[in-house]
Amino acid sequence: MSENSPLRLAIFASGRGSNAMAILSAVRTGRLSRVDPVLLVCDRENAPVLEKAREAKIPALQILPKAFPSKDEYERGILFHLREKNVEAIALAGYMRLVGPALIEAYPDRIVNIHPSLLPAFPGLNAQKQAIDYGVRVTGVTVHFVDLQMDHGPVILQKCLAVSPEDTEESLIERLLPLEHEAYVEALEGLSCGRLRISGRRVFWVSDY
Numbered sequence: 001m002s003e004n005s006p007l008r009l010a011i012f013a014s015g016r017g018s019n020a021m022a023i024l025s026a027v028r029t030g031r032l033s034r035v036d037p038v039l040l041v042c043d044r045e046n047a048p049v050l051e052k053a054r055e056a057k058i059p060a061l062q063i064l065p066k067a068f069p070s071k072d073e074y075e076r077g078i079l080f081h082l083r084e085k086n087v088e089a090i091a092l093a094g095y096m097r098l099v100g101p102a103l104i105e106a107y108p109d110r111i112v113n114i115h116p117s118l119l120p121a122f123p124g125l126n127a128q129k130q131a132i133d134y135g136v137r138v139t140g141v142t143v144h145f146v147d148l149q150m151d152h153g154p155v156i157l158q159k160c161l162a163v164s165p166e167d168t169e170e171s172l173i174e175r176l177l178p179l180e181h182e183a184y185v186e187a188l189e190g191l192s193c194g195r196l197r198i199s200g201r202r203v204f205w206v207s208d209y
């Protein structure tokens with residue numbers, strides 16, 4: 001990452017794209033003044049996020065795993081495009097695929113993810129349904145660095161939300177979403193300003209940037 005220029009960020013998404021759009025909107029309004037979103041990567045055909053990316057005028061790459069003989073070659077295919085755009089960091093924003101060694105090794109401590117629960121509770125798919133089914137009274141969102149395990153790397157920040165017995169999976173999804181957007185922008189602000197220091201599983205926020 002160079003000292004003065006904004007962080008060249010690729011956003012990976014698979015579906016609706018609300019987190020991706022929240023990041024782009026924060027860039028537009030100047031909240032993320034040190035982030036330069038240079039590419040959106042999507043692993044699914046006809047995902048709504050592709051149309052949204054077009055509207056937001058961010059270059060979008062639709063790259064389908066089935067077009068590659070292995071996961072490793074798929075990720076190397078993505079890497080080719082990331083390098084072409086001089087991408088420095090990756091934000092997984094509803095990218096529903098486990099990131100493999102090829103990407104992790106190319107971007108050590110430079111890939112972040114948002115997950116709709118207070119990790120380590122409820123990793124994987126349908127975190128909000130898992131929270132409802134378990135009957136928790138508090139849940140939330142987590143932004144974390146990505147390692148080779150699912151929803152696992154060092155936690156950058158978490159925000160919590162009280163769950164009522166009347167909540168449903170749908171109401172929880174809806175109520176968590178604004179928290180996700182806010183948390184992601186805050187975490188990317190920290191990353192792009194060079195404020196995050198990883199020590200083991202802990203992430204320290206430093207203020208001298």
Ligand code: GAR
Pocket residue numbers: 013014015016017018019020093094095096114115116124125126127151180
């Ligand atoms: C979000 O709720 C995100 O936290 C979740 O997928 C949704 C994508 O929504 N990600 C995961 O569950 C990752 N394990 P979006 O496409 O509107 O941003």
